Amino acid sequence: MNKVLFIMTLLGLLLPAVLSAQEGYLEVTAPGNRQIQLAIAPPQSLTGAAKPEVAKEIAEVLQFDLTLAGPFAVRAGAINQGTSGIRHGEFDFAVWQAAGAELLIKSGYTLAADSVTVEYRLYDVIKQQELAAKRYTGRLADLRRITHTFADEVLLAITGERGPFSGKIAYVSKVTGNKELSLMDYDGYHVQQLTSNGSINLNPDFSANGRELIYTSFKKGKSDLYRRELFTGSEVRIASYSGTNGFGAWAPDGKRIAISLSKDGNAEIYLLNKDGQQLARLTTNPAIDVSPAWSPDGARLAFVSDRFGSPQVFIMAADGTGVRRLTINGSYNAFPRWSPKGDRISYCRQQEGGFQVHLINPDGSDDQQLTSEGNNEHPRWSPDGRFIVFSSRRNGREALYVMRSDGGGQTRISRGKGEDSHPVWSPRW
């Protein structure tokens, strides 16, 4: 015993001395978290005649995407400025440095018949280094998509993670008077109507590769689940059990679908394979269990249940075990969606004046309200977890909006006259 005490005492004396013998350094600190000054040089024609509308579109798309991104204070120059080259050594960094720019995007285009080749270069003005350079060729009609793709690259170069701007958003549109599925760029351009069955179509969800959609449709008189191949338009009904077949959610592995079926009485959560064959029943409860949402690793599901009286968000393992309640505040919480990184869950809480978008940790901590204006519903994450797209009635008609995951930068993206809802952001195409 005495020996043990002696050794412990000795170690107690020695350890602080050993720990204090760390390598020395001096601290450099600065307050705040400022935005990086990013300048967008006027896009210029590399060969042939200049076409101002092409340059304008490139600059506008870059400015919209990178302003929404958050880390940048973006400034775009006037169309007639800057005629020096776009490659390293063809222009003077000092001019841009004097203008206060820290990052600079230079771009140039070449037009040929119906196609366009665009070259983009991202520079660090202070270090005078090229950070990214890409050249794309496509149809002139694809100019916006091409530029969104480069904006994704800018985020990759600066933050280490690619942006989601080249993805598409599927949503429910009432522009025809019926609830039809449509597809558009994330900024509201290039709208394509996907269904025209004159019925009600709801809750679209993308497969992991973005090539297929599942959705609920009443086109055959009851709510059935359909799977649609986006590039061919082929479609198959995969769940038409008695009762409702709704809230289909594709698992991250692309092989399973979680769905709410009422075939056995009340609505319960089931697992199907992608052809609609039942794999498992996950909940067994006299209450209504709906709106399943997968965790990014496919190991857990969040869902909505009124088993304790009012609709609340619950979490369970993907085999239906370990059910626990997630939301404890609010009398009506619905539409949970797990963030792509798995660290947050978005959901809607009914409050005075309508629903608001909230975020909460999967352990139930750090509940944070993101919206406050009007009625806001159906939040869905961008595939990189930076943004949330949602529907809102803040300006009357229901329209789609996008915001950063901290609630900043709330921007309307719907450009049509109809009502838009139930958005879902695709993976990169």
Added chain:
Amino acid sequence: MIPVPAQKKPDLGDMVMLSIIIHLLLVLLLIRLSSQQWRRAVTPPVYYVDLVNLPVAHPRAGTSAPAGNNRPAPVATPPVKEAMQLPVKGGKVAKVKAPSLKPPPPRQGAESDREFQERLARLQRQTEERHEASALEALRQKVATAGKGTGQGGSPVANESEAGSDYASYIQSRLKDAFASTIAHQSRAPEVLVRISIARNGRLAGYRIERSSGDPLFEAAVARAIAKAEKTFPPPPDGKVFEQAYLFRPQGVAKK
């Protein structure tokens, strides 16, 4: 027959314990010795007298007081920061509308946390810029009267073991000023440890990240700060290559 007392043999436990103690003492001794050697090599012992937190560009030159005139240098007026400007055709700089000096109109609605933090950061930066402007003006006054010094204690004519010659701290202050204008991060409390080498001519010989923050946005901000600060580095006073580790992190943000 005289009984011989039984000789007590040391047991195995005692031997192991003794061995552990000896090894620990040796390790400790080695660590302390190497640490002291490192410190001697990197940070020379100096009399550090930071009278006014004034950066000194050339520790061996000039004086803090002009000859025959002991009046303190006038304090510079704070500069008005210009807005970001965009270049125009021909390489000239087109001024973008400068921010008005009038106080901003009262805000409608409560500002968000982010807006408040940005505003706070702006105010802190403006304060630091004013301090820097004053310090640089004072430095200009000294340089203008270089060589006419009185050799007072704390003046730049002093040798490297006297006031104003703490080179590592001077580099730290230059880095801090540059970092205030570049800081950006996407993680909550990033920290990056960078070892900086400065050549005998005062140019940045190189730097390497010894401990990454895992936040590329933050590390790019640190790299830009070093690139900005490099232009203000004087040659090391001892004529040797200078090397020092600096830990960059946001101010007032604690790790969880």
